[in-house]
Amino acid sequence: MQSGSNWIVTAAHCLHYSLDSLDPTPLDLYLLSPSDFKIIVGKHWRLRSDDTEQHLTVQHIFLHPMYDPKTFENDVALVELSQGPVLNDFVMPICLPERPPGEGAMVIVSGWGKQFLQRFPETLMEVKSHGDPG
Incomplete structure (x- = not known):
């Protein structure tokens, strides 16, 4: 552990x-x-x-x-x-950065959320994005 x-x-x-x-x-x-x-x-x-x-x-x-x-x-x-x-x-475990990621860094999030869907998904979802922390 x-x-x-x-x-x-x-x-x-x-x-x-x-x-x-x-x-x-x-x-x-x-x-x-x-x-x-x-x-x-x-x-x-x-x-x-x-x-x-x-x-x-x-x-x-x-x-x-x-x-x-x-x-x-x-x-x-x-x-x-x-x-x-x-x-x-x-x-x-997830890997967390030691400092905030810079602009354009790849961010990955997973879950069963339905923010942009009409209903909850059946399987675990993952989204990858080049985020802008600002």
């Missing part, structure tokens, strides 16, 4: 209930509790089980301190697992 393998990087908007944009209630009251969900790694098909899956429990969640749920600015969070996964051909 590698150091740091009990952490998951995700979007902050995945870790809270829907917010009414007019509601002044603090975001903390809408946060999911670690017991409200589990992390599944090694999954490819969204609606059926894969024999490569590992089900993990959550110990803590940490949203970016400047995350804004109304604009999605700083939409990033860390999830600390109670126990890290077994690393294998289907579960491996």
